[in-house]
Amino acid sequence: MWRRLIYHPEVNYALRQTLVLCLPVAVGLMLGSLQNGLLFSLVPACCNIAGLDTPHKRFFRRLIIGGSLFALSSLIMQLLLLYTSVPLPVILLAMALLLGVTAEISALHARLLPASLIAAIFTLSMAGNMPIWKPMLLYVCGTIWYGGFNWFWYWLWREQPLRESLSLLYRQLADYCEAKYGLLTQHTDPEKALPPLLARQQKAVDLITVCYQQLHMLAANQQNGYKRLLRVFQIALDLQEHISVSLHQPEEVQKLVEQSHAEAVIRWNAQTIAARLRVLADDILYHRYPRRFVMDKQIEALEKIARQHPDNPVGQFCHYHFSRIARVLRTQRPLYVRDLMEDRQRRLPLWDALKSYLSFKSAALRNSARLGVMLTIASLLGASLHLPKPYWILMTVMFVTQNGYGATRVRILHRSAGTMAGLAIAGFTLHFHFPQYIALTAMLIITLVSYLFIRKSYGWATIGFTVTAVYTLQLITLSAEQYIVPRLIDTLLGCLIAFGGMVWLWPQWQSGLLRQNAHDALENDQNAIRLILSSNPEPTPLAYQRMKVNQAHNALFNSLNQAMLEPGFNSHYLEDMKLWVTHSQFIVEHINAMTTLAREHNMLTPDLAQRYLQACEIALQRCQQRLEYDGAGETKNATILDAEALPTGPLSTMEQHLQRVLGHLNILHTISSVAWRQRPHHGIWLNRRLGRP
Incomplete structure (x- = not known):
């Protein structure tokens, strides 16, 4: 039972994120400085967006780069606001264009752009209320805490991120195998039958790509602790290779089904394989050794059909591939040992990336310019509404803006609906004036539950995060009720700006x-x-x-x-x-x-x-x-x-x-x-x- 709890991907992720957020608050409460503890818990939001919790062979170097960029963004924001007459829209546009070069280096470095901008926006809310060095120290210490905690967490569960991806891959292969061969005679019309199968196949390929990236980021082929998982991944490559093949002769399939009970036998083989793959997925995730497996009866029945109908290629085709899948599952070894070739992901040194970035054809320049213009519009809108610090509108723009039109639209809907529901719940509960210890305990529980849902339903998680944000304001300012309606308006305005930016500002339409x-x-x-x-x-x-x-x-x-x-x-x-x-x-x-x-x-x-x-x-x-x-x-x-x-x-x-x-x-x-x-x-x-x- 404890294995299923502690190794479950959602539970493990929620525990890690909740602890890294709430432990600084607990320490601040014990030291009598709850406000600083609550401010300290803002830094993990920047680190999450920057991907600094990604297991990597250069883990600490990425932490140093991320923490330095956060502190530098904070310093630039404060100096330009306090000691120059440069307007906020110009500052945000310039920072977005300067930091956009990170996207030319690699896809992982590209995540530093939104994270650094969010650090600057958080600083905007603190500028003038504390010394210049304090927000910078907050980001540096917060990044060190975040990196140290995550390093310790991954040391305790060293292989767990890769195990989660491999487990998902085996489950997806099981679903694909069952769907492809479970209803054989219904696949005669490719225009209707193929799209659902194609979607499952692409999910499997996506997960294989994720596993490839994780293996290369970890340099797993150089570490003895990952040898078994490397073998598990190579087995998955063999399985995907044999499950996704196609003879594509619907007329021959129909003829064989009419002449024999081949459909039931093929379905029997596919369901046996799918069931075994789901068991292996659990074994991988929960650190169990696989039990013995045989499917000789199923293969013999398929071989008999192939012998009885030698002129029909379908039986021989299915027997060939299913027998090899059965051998892989029985021996738990790949059909052949392959050297995983080196990752070919594009990585440019800073100088070369800068030269590529200064071209008008650069997608990174277009994306950073789009983001900068959206932040400029948001800050101008805040000024027209007489908001001295429109940080909530700016943060909403950053949180809902995604790479594509479809993803941004979904995030906007979830963010706006979740914020409205969260503000309504928070406004209702604030009237009860709960004691501080009850409020902090409720915030802890809500944070844990929200992180349990965030990867599957961003909208439900947003409700919880909105409630905790309002109560954070209440504990810091003691007047959170006056922020509820303005924050709702700011959220809706930020969502509208983000949507307009994705539609009208240099859209990169997938069509x-x-x-x-x-x-x-x-x-x-x-x-x-x-x-x-x-x-x-x-x-x-x-x-x-x-x-x-x-x-x-x-x-x-x-x-x-x-x-x-x-x-x-x-x-x-x-x-x-x-x-x-x-x-x-x-x-x-x-x-x-x-x-x-x-x-x-x-x-x-x-x-x-x-x-x-x-x-x-x-x-x-x-x-x-x-x-x-x-x-x-x-x-x-x-x-x-x-x-x-x-x-x-x-x-x-x-x-x-x-x-x-x-x-x-x-x-x-x-x-x-x-x-x-x-x-x-x-x-x-x-x-x-x-x-x-």
């Missing part, structure tokens, strides 16, 4: 990125096919390229999902691109299957491999050219090669996959030609050629 993401997906497909059809494909580069194919398609799928939610774009074009993504997913699944065949040296003759490679490259390049050039284009299926170039008659499994890849590429070319005429005719779409980053 405008669909062409580039589709082009990148085809590029990765081409590299994977080259490796598969090479004379001697090596397992490690092959496995890494397979994951790059999945991740590139994942980026395309995610951008399509976000584009479907964006306003003002041509729905006909997005529907065409949805069909494009569907056929792209089939190609990815065929590449997954061919990767396993190439690794097991199920190869073609050199001449035949060269002919297939030439055919695939011509087809891929035709699709890329149709995406890249604003021309008339062909709408019919062009002949890829001469009729005699590719073999006919009985085909090997590898050839069957390659033939189907060529068929999907022809369909992609046709869809691209049709979709281009449906494209929007404004913004980025006015470019005649595909923009290169």
Whole structure:
């Protein structure tokens, strides 16, 4: 029972966040300085947004950088406000543009921009009420406390963050396997059946990417304590590879189901695998050794069907992949040992990042300028409302602004609704004038419960955080009731500014990125096919390229999902691109299957491999050219090669996959030609050629 409690991801996270916030308050209460303890608890909010609690091989260096930026932002804000006549809007815009260079260094460094701005906004509320050195000391000491506590916490549960990600990955693979093979005959219409399966597949790829990042950030391959988890991750890669493959012959599936009880047998195998994966997910999370597992009866039943119907490829296909999944789950060892290749995430030194940042094509410059203009508008609005320090409006803008339109819209709805409900509850309870110890105990419980819900429901968590914020003001000023209505108005104004900024200030619409993401997906497909059809494909580069194919398609799928939610774009074009993504997913699944065949040296003759490679490259390049050039284009299926170039008659499994890849590429070319005429005719779409980053 205690394992399920202490190792549960939400409970473990809530305990850590609650303790790091509330222990300084408790110490301040014991020392008779509750106000300083409450102010000290503001610093973890900046550290959370900066990602300083991310386990990393450079953990302490990131703490030093983060704490220094917080203190520097505080110093700049106070000096410019107290000793110069520079207006607040100019200060905020300049700070946003200066700190925006962090986003050019890496994605993790980019989180320092909003965190440093929030530190400056917190300082704005304290400026003039205390000496200049006090907020700076508060940020430095608060960052040291936050980093020291989290280091100790991760030392106690060293592997827990990676275990949580791996556990989620195994659960997602279980759901995907069960959904894909549980209702086999209902998957004959890809336009209806594939999107839900595609969403599950992309979640699995997202989690694999997260695990990759965590392993490289921790340098886990150099630490003995992570050896078992490295093996667990490699097992997950094998499982994803075999679960996500596709033969895609619905007519053959239907024929086999009519001739035998194959559907029940395949469902039996899939449910057995899914149940085992969920058990393994719990074993990983709760530090248990897995028990013995066999599924010989299920595999034998599948093998019997494959023998009884030798002319139908579906039974042999399912037996091949399910038997390998069963072997992995039985032995708890990967099918082959691969060296996890080094993370290719872009990291630039400061000088190179600065040069890249000073270009008008820089996405980091655009994002920081957008944020700076929104803060400028918020501060001007505060001045027009005669607010000497409009810090609540500014903080609302910072907290609700996310990377994309869809995420910002959801955060705004949750923030505004949660704040209204929280202020109503706080205003009602303030009339009872609870003693201080009751108020502090209630704040502790509310904080713990809010952190239990924050990762699944930001709105419910906002209610709790709003109540604790009001009571913090009450304990500091003894007059929180007068702040309730102004804070509600400030929150709504901040949400409106953030929404307007995401819609009108240099929006980076995901529908405008669909062409580039589709082009990148085809590029990765081409590299994977080259490796598969090479004379001697090596397992490690092959496995890494397979994951790059999945991740590139994942980026395309995610951008399509976000584009479907964006306003003002041509729905006909997005529907065409949805069909494009569907056929792209089939190609990815065929590449997954061919990767396993190439690794097991199920190869073609050199001449035949060269002919297939030439055919695939011509087809891929035709699709890329149709995406890249604003021309008339062909709408019919062009002949890829001469009729005699590719073999006919009985085909090997590898050839069957390659033939189907060529068929999907022809369909992609046709869809691209049709979709281009449906494209929007404004913004980025006015470019005649595909923009290169």
